[in-house]
Amino acid sequence: MQTVQPEDNTIPKKEQVNELFSNVGSVDFLNFEFGSRTYIQQIEESIQNTGKFCAIQVELKKILDFEVVWMTHDFQFMGGSLGCAEGEKLTKGFEFAMAHSMPVVVESRSGGARMQEGTLALMQLAKVTVAVEALKRRKIPFISVCKDPTYGGVSASYAMQGDVRIAVSGARIGFAGPTVILNTVYKMDQTLYDAECPRGFQTAEFLQKHGQLDVILNDESEIIPMVEKILHVLWQNRKDSLFDSDNDSSGSEEGSEKNDKKDDIFSYFELTYEKNDCYDYTVSRAIDRYQAPDIIEKIFSSFIELQGDGKVGYDPCIRGGLAMFNDQPCVIIATFKGPDANFGMASPAGYRMALRLMNLAQQFDLPVFTLVDTVGAYPSFDSEQSGQSEAIATNLLKMAGLKVPIITLVVSEGGSGGALAIAMGDHIAMLERAYYTVISPEGAASILGRYKNEDHKSEQFPKDCAKLARSQKIYCHDLKELGVVDLIIPEPAGSVSYTHLRAHETGRNLV
Numbered sequence: 001m002q003t004v005q006p007e008d009n010t011i012p013k014k015e016q017v018n019e020l021f022s023n024v025g026s027v028d029f030l031n032f033e034f035g036s037r038t039y040i041q042q043i044e045e046s047i048q049n050t051g052k053f054c055a056i057q058v059e060l061k062k063i064l065d066f067e068v069v070w071m072t073h074d075f076q077f078m079g080g081s082l083g084c085a086e087g088e089k090l091t092k093g094f095e096f097a098m099a100h101s102m103p104v105v106v107e108s109r110s111g112g113a114r115m116q117e118g119t120l121a122l123m124q125l126a127k128v129t130v131a132v133e134a135l136k137r138r139k140i141p142f143i144s145v146c147k148d149p150t151y152g153g154v155s156a157s158y159a160m161q162g163d164v165r166i167a168v169s170g171a172r173i174g175f176a177g178p179t180v181i182l183n184t185v186y187k188m189d190q191t192l193y194d195a196e197c198p199r200g201f202q203t204a205e206f207l208q209k210h211g212q213l214d215v216i217l218n219d220e221s222e223i224i225p226m227v228e229k230i231l232h233v234l235w236q237n238r239k240d241s242l243f244d245s246d247n248d249s250s251g252s253e254e255g256s257e258k259n260d261k262k263d264d265i266f267s268y269f270e271l272t273y274e275k276n277d278c279y280d281y282t283v284s285r286a287i288d289r290y291q292a293p294d295i296i297e298k299i300f301s302s303f304i305e306l307q308g309d310g311k312v313g314y315d316p317c318i319r320g321g322l323a324m325f326n327d328q329p330c331v332i333i334a335t336f337k338g339p340d341a342n343f344g345m346a347s348p349a350g351y352r353m354a355l356r357l358m359n360l361a362q363q364f365d366l367p368v369f370t371l372v373d374t375v376g377a378y379p380s381f382d383s384e385q386s387g388q389s390e391a392i393a394t395n396l397l398k399m400a401g402l403k404v405p406i407i408t409l410v411v412s413e414g415g416s417g418g419a420l421a422i423a424m425g426d427h428i429a430m431l432e433r434a435y436y437t438v439i440s441p442e443g444a445a446s447i448l449g450r451y452k453n454e455d456h457k458s459e460q461f462p463k464d465c466a467k468l469a470r471s472q473k474i475y476c477h478d479l480k481e482l483g484v485v486d487l488i489i490p491e492p493a494g495s496v497s498y499t500h501l502r503a504h505e506t507g508r509n510l511v
Contacts, residue, residue, distance in 0.1 A: 018060055021092050025053025026085040032116045039116040046077040054085035058093040063228055064236050069097040073109040080110035082154055083117045087124030090158065094131035103141040103235050105227055108159040112152015125157040132161045139364055141234045145223055146173050146204065163360060164230050164306060166215045166223070167204035174202040211308030211349060229304055233322040233329045234364055278476065281435045281469050284412035292334035292371040292411060300325055300332060310356045313349025317341045318422065320357050331361040333422050334371035345378035346418060348391035354422050355395050361404050368404060370422045373411040375440055377418030392421040399424035410434045429487040430476045436484065437474035441465035444472065
């Protein structure tokens with residue numbers, strides 16, 4: 001017998017409870033004994049110190065106007081370690097959430113799986129993971145909160161399986177703790193360990209820098225407010241899905257039907273304008289021109305930036321997260337520019353972060369807004385080594401089959417595959433002074449131009465760039481005639497103000 005169960009093992013009614021499954025408790029089923037204390041003695045001491053039967057507490061908490069299944073590790077109970085009772089309570093908590101359609105929050109603070117319960121403690125990672133996967137199939141949000149410390153089997157399972165991963169600043173998070181690394185790899189040589197240990201190793205900030213955490217909070221007092229913000233988008237304002245998620249819509253028939261509807265999407269409204277003199281691609285690079293962050297700030301609300309590719313990378317160029325467009329929850333993916341964003345050139349980590357956000361959007365039936373402004377993907381040794389081609393190709397494949405709408409706006413520059421990797425929208429709009437091309441005019445001129453000497457190149461190169469831009473028809477009016485874009489958003493002469501984007505009307509009709 002692994003755990004003590006309540007006499008009534010049915011799922012209790014939510015109106016009758018605050019704390020759930022309080023009678024599930026740890027048992028010394030191995031008769032484990034090592035050192036000066038037996039395992040049963042450790043259990044009894046933990047019960048006496050905490051007033052609980054195991055290290056997990058399952059409660060119902062009121063968040064906004066609905067209830068959430070909130071599960072918490074108690075570090076005072078054997079270091080919050082994961083044993084069979086803890087795995088049972090976590091699993092029951094996820095099952096209760098599924099039965100009552102409630103979001104789940106898990107606050108992890110643990111040293112890992114409980115050694116005193118042997119291999120069965122290890123099996124709890126698999127058991128809880130099955131429950132997490134079942135919750136995800138029901139499209140119910142799961143938010144993971146990592147507190148100090150979160151190690152071992154806990155960090156290697158449900159703590160890193162949340163739809164959104166939060167951590168408290170300074171929290172230590174990892175699979176193998178420093179002592180294990182010191183002993184196993186460095187043979188207890190502290191000097192060598194200190195010399196090679198990365199700065200800030202295994203802190204929340206370190207993990208976010210390496211793509212594994214979405215949000216870092218200053219302290220624990222910010223946990224509930226952040227959970228409220230996330231669930232406001234993911235749950236409280238959730239609309240009926242635009243697609244039937246129970247149907248297999250990956251076949252070509254649905255793709256054909258989707259494309260058939262595309263031509264009619266702009267019949268809701270018309271924009272009238274005169275063709276401005278927009279045939280100068282350099283205007284799109286004006287330093288005072290509106291960029292993606294300005295549009296996000298002015299057009300969307302309740303924006304929560306989610307960071308990283310969920311694995312090993314963070315890119316400052318492609319960024320995004322959850323937001324509200326009027327009363328419609330959505331996902332935003334955007335290219336940022338400037339020196340802090342690698343001047344709008346994304347690495348593979350950026351494209352993989354976009355992929356992660358696309359998957360999140362599909363998980364919760366949210367439309368995707370992409371804001372494109374890039375001269376192209378970042379051409380570097382590191383980018384190629386990290387799989388730039390694979391990252392872009394994978395995104396194209398994902399967008400081809402994504403079961404939620406993608407609304408794309410080419411804000412300024414639409415440079416080659418680096419732009420297309422987030423721009424394969426069902427509905428594509430373009431600002432009037434933007435451009436969209438297979439290669440930048442400068443790149444084309446560098447390949448196709450022929451120059452006698454540097455003086456000749458200095459004089460002729462800008463002219464070639466301008467001529468090639470017109471010849472390749474990279475401007476909005478040409479691209480609309482070619483069927484590449486669906487809508488041109490006019491920009492009155494001398495203005496880049498968002499008020500001229502008609503964005504509220506445009507976005508509402510596109511969604």
